[in-house]
Amino acid sequence: MSTEPETTQDAEPGTPGADTAAGAPEPAGEDVNRADTRSGSGDASGDGDTSGERDEGAGADDGSGAEGTGTAEAAEGAAQLSEAAAELAAQRLERERIERRKAEKRGPIEAGAKLSGTAADLLAAVRAVESGEKPVATAFREPEPAPRRAAPEPARRPQPITAPGAAAPGAAPEAVAAVRAVLAGAGAPEALAAQAVAVLGEGAEDRLRADPWQLLRVSGVRPEQADGFARTLLGAECGPDDERRGTALTVWLLEQAAVAGHTALDAPVLAAALAQRSVPDPDAAVQSALAEGEALAFQDAPDGTPPAPAAEEETEEPQERPVRILIGLERYALAEESLADGLARLMNSVPKADGSAADWERAAAAAPRSAGELIRAVAAHALVLHTGGDASQAEAAALLEACRALGLRGWAAAHTTGGRDAFTARATRPEPAESTADHPGDRPADGAATGVATVAGLLSGAEGPGRDADGALDLDVLVVLDAPQLDVETAAMLAESLPDGARLVLSGDPGVLWSAGPGRVFADLLAARACPQVASRTPDPGPIGELVSGIGIGELNQVEAPGKEVVIVPVRDAGEAVHRTVQLVADSVPRAIGVPTEQTQVITPGHGGAVGTRALNTALKERLNPGPGRFGGFDPGDRIVHSPTPGRALMGRVVRADAEGLHLECSGAPVVVPKERVEQTVRHGWALTAHQAVGLRWPAAVVVLPGDAAGALTRPWVYTAFGRAERHLSVVHGVEQALPHAVAEVPQKPRTTRLQALLTAQTPTAG
Numbered sequence: 001m002s003t004e005p006e007t008t009q010d011a012e013p014g015t016p017g018a019d020t021a022a023g024a025p026e027p028a029g030e031d032v033n034r035a036d037t038r039s040g041s042g043d044a045s046g047d048g049d050t051s052g053e054r055d056e057g058a059g060a061d062d063g064s065g066a067e068g069t070g071t072a073e074a075a076e077g078a079a080q081l082s083e084a085a086a087e088l089a090a091q092r093l094e095r096e097r098i099e100r101r102k103a104e105k106r107g108p109i110e111a112g113a114k115l116s117g118t119a120a121d122l123l124a125a126v127r128a129v130e131s132g133e134k135p136v137a138t139a140f141r142e143p144e145p146a147p148r149r150a151a152p153e154p155a156r157r158p159q160p161i162t163a164p165g166a167a168a169p170g171a172a173p174e175a176v177a178a179v180r181a182v183l184a185g186a187g188a189p190e191a192l193a194a195q196a197v198a199v200l201g202e203g204a205e206d207r208l209r210a211d212p213w214q215l216l217r218v219s220g221v222r223p224e225q226a227d228g229f230a231r232t233l234l235g236a237e238c239g240p241d242d243e244r245r246g247t248a249l250t251v252w253l254l255e256q257a258a259v260a261g262h263t264a265l266d267a268p269v270l271a272a273a274l275a276q277r278s279v280p281d282p283d284a285a286v287q288s289a290l291a292e293g294e295a296l297a298f299q300d301a302p303d304g305t306p307p308a309p310a311a312e313e314e315t316e317e318p319q320e321r322p323v324r325i326l327i328g329l330e331r332y333a334l335a336e337e338s339l340a341d342g343l344a345r346l347m348n349s350v351p352k353a354d355g356s357a358a359d360w361e362r363a364a365a366a367a368p369r370s371a372g373e374l375i376r377a378v379a380a381h382a383l384v385l386h387t388g389g390d391a392s393q394a395e396a397a398a399l400l401e402a403c404r405a406l407g408l409r410g411w412a413a414a415h416t417t418g419g420r421d422a423f424t425a426r427a428t429r430p431e432p433a434e435s436t437a438d439h440p441g442d443r444p445a446d447g448a449a450t451g452v453a454t455v456a457g458l459l460s461g462a463e464g465p466g467r468d469a470d471g472a473l474d475l476d477v478l479v480v481l482d483a484p485q486l487d488v489e490t491a492a493m494l495a496e497s498l499p500d501g502a503r504l505v506l507s508g509d510p511g512v513l514w515s516a517g518p519g520r521v522f523a524d525l526l527a528a529r530a531c532p533q534v535a536s537r538t539p540d541p542g543p544i545g546e547l548v549s550g551i552g553i554g555e556l557n558q559v560e561a562p563g564k565e566v567v568i569v570p571v572r573d574a575g576e577a578v579h580r581t582v583q584l585v586a587d588s589v590p591r592a593i594g595v596p597t598e599q600t601q602v603i604t605p606g607h608g609g610a611v612g613t614r615a616l617n618t619a620l621k622e623r624l625n626p627g628p629g630r631f632g633g634f635d636p637g638d639r640i641v642h643s644p645t646p647g648r649a650l651m652g653r654v655v656r657a658d659a660e661g662l663h664l665e666c667s668g669a670p671v672v673v674p675k676e677r678v679e680q681t682v683r684h685g686w687a688l689t690a691h692q693a694v695g696l697r698w699p700a701a702v703v704v705l706p707g708d709a710a711g712a713l714t715r716p717w718v719y720t721a722f723g724r725a726e727r728h729l730s731v732v733h734g735v736e737q738a739l740p741h742a743v744a745e746v747p748q749k750p751r752t753t754r755l756q757a758l759l760t761a762q763t764p765t766a767g
Contacts, residue, residue, distance in 0.1 A: 263335075342492065384532050394538060409475045411451050456645075470499065478504050543563075601693065604704040642671060642681060
């Protein structure tokens with residue numbers, strides 16, 4: 001592979017969807033000055049970005065996921081350590097709560113005979129639907145939410161990924177040794193022992209012997225592997241119709257659905273998936289999981305069906321209504337219900353005394369038009385949705401400035417540290433988050449305080465205003481940026497943490513890819529229409545802004561790019577795509593556009609394949625920072641992305657390595673990753689997927705579209721990838737007409753959630 005740029009003559013910039021022009025192909029050495037509108041035949045090999053591959057964060061790999069990126073200031077080092085400690089403490093508390101609840105219902109339950117109350121009604125309703133009868137009317141009735149204070153501690157934190165071979169905190173060595181013996185005796189990898197103890201508890205050995213399919217709870221174990229383990233342990237007693245197998249597969253399929261973003265599955269969809277896994281009686285398997293408390297059932301109206309009226313006329317015959325049965329894990333069911341309750345509480349609470357309506361109106365009148373509309377909406381409502389592109393964040397900044405002028409404590413929270421820093425730079429009167437994170441009690445004389453934090457830092461207490469005596473966030477107005485990146489659990493924690501009378505603004509671009517974790521919170525809230533929605537009229541500037549705006553409405557337009565803001569680089573195969581990408585980053589973009597290499601980001605659809613992040617990062621490292629990779633493939637100066645927990649990632653670089661671990665600089669703060677965690681949490685970061693890049697922008701972006709990535713392209717993917725560029729966008733184009741087809745006809749992949757229905761039931765104005 002050639003790594004030296006080739007000198008060529010100038011050519012005109014192009015448009016990503018243009019037809020292939022007639023004439024001889026361009027030379028392989030063509031750079032950003034020689035690009036045109038032609039598309040190559042493209043037969044590149046890559047794995048794409050599919051629902052089964054979670055490509056968010058350094059810890060993600062094929063089939064698993066954690067996403068995010070970020071940058072920050074040097075003073076964040078101590079704050080980050082305290083954030084991690086607080087987050088682990090919250091996870092331990094939540095885990096203990098879940099274990100206590102499970103311990104209460106671990107007794108054997110035969111065919112649901114020992115169920116009572118709501119659980120019995122749920123099981124009866126599911127069986128009634130399956131038999132064609134009318135379900136019990138009260139089975140799924142929810143009690144009216146009662147106003148309550150925010151929980152003093154965060155709840156339902158996503159569980160951390162345990163590194164293979166690493167014992168869980170506090171795990172007894174003898175328990176790990178006992179499980180290791182069971183695994184070795186059945187031919188399973190002994191390295192799974194520590195993970196099994198972490199997931200199944202101290203009694204993991206007995207649980208595995210009694211139910212070998214419990215091994216499916218360990219991350220990365222596939223059903224066929226668990227079946228082999230069970231055959232070895234059980235011998236002739238093992239069979240596909242084993243009730244334990246059906247229950248374990250039901251839970252495993254629901255967990256895989258959560259990886260793809262669903263918080264629940266339609267009962268027929270789940271039954272079909274079980275049948276594909278050779279479960280003879282899928283309905284019985286689902287009922288067994290429900291009876292044992294491993295899953296929950298819910299009744300919902302099918303999409304597009306209006307909700308039932310509050311009360312039927314006594315003289316009228318009860319109307320038969322379509323019934324949709326959803327099956328979900330307790331973890332996400334509780335999170336969605338908690339989020340709906342928290343938002344309803346927020347909307348029903350009386351806003352705190354915060355100045356007169358005339359003060360709000362004066363602040364709105366002094367702001368630009370779109371910002372004024374946002375300020376007026378926040379003045380009158382406790383929950384407001386704000387939609388728009390990157391430029392619309394100026395309106396959120398104007399809102400925070402108005403809050404400060406009114407004597408309110410207003411805070412913004414971004415999904416990534418990079419997003420936090422960009423918003424801080426955009427704000428008219430920025431106040432670094434660290435200033436109040438370190439001294440929550442320091443307030444200006446008028447009582448007003450504004451700042452910017454990350455969502456994770458805000459919840460953990462490492463950043464932001466801290467919490468009041470009741471455990472609620474000590475603020476009056478919270479603006480959550482990058483709102484589409486909120487998964488249901490994080491959103492529930494935010495809602496629970498807000499005090500009565502506070503105002504919440506969810507701000508973001510609805511066209512970008514959804515969250516790494518389960519749920520589609522922002523989209524569900526927009527669809528529910530339970531609160532005011534303010535659409536920004538501030539367009540993203542320049543040719544890139546024009547191109548991305550068109551993609552958002554399904555149009556791939558040709559844009560004028562006199563300064564080579566948008567350039568198309570056609571390629572014919574995977575080798576050429578890699579070569580041209582390296583050439584653009586290392587030579588063409590710095591020379592022709594003036595953007596340094598370290599400010600140029602490569603974005604590609606997937607991790608694997610000939611043009612995935614792994615292949616591109618290998619080629620870029622060879623050109624930009626060659627070295628032996630003595631510490632897990634890394635050398636000082638390597639550009640990396642570090643994912644300390646699922647759904648969070650930090651952009652940074654390698655500083656050095658020693659016996660303590662790999663020393664990184666992430667967002668200006670020092671981070672040390674232990675040697676055993678490097679492989680799971682650190683990746684090279686010259687090339688990212690669009691999921692990893694969402695929430696961040698760079699002066700220049702090189703988007704690589706290899707030939708076989710055509711099936712992975714969607715409008716939100718293209719919209720997100722192209723929108724990461726501020727000054728210059730190069731498109732290494734090998735998908736021909738698949739790009740305009742994806743923009744025009746391929747929407748976001750659907751997710752099954754319950755939040756919209758819950759909001760509709762709790763807020764009379766919803767819908």
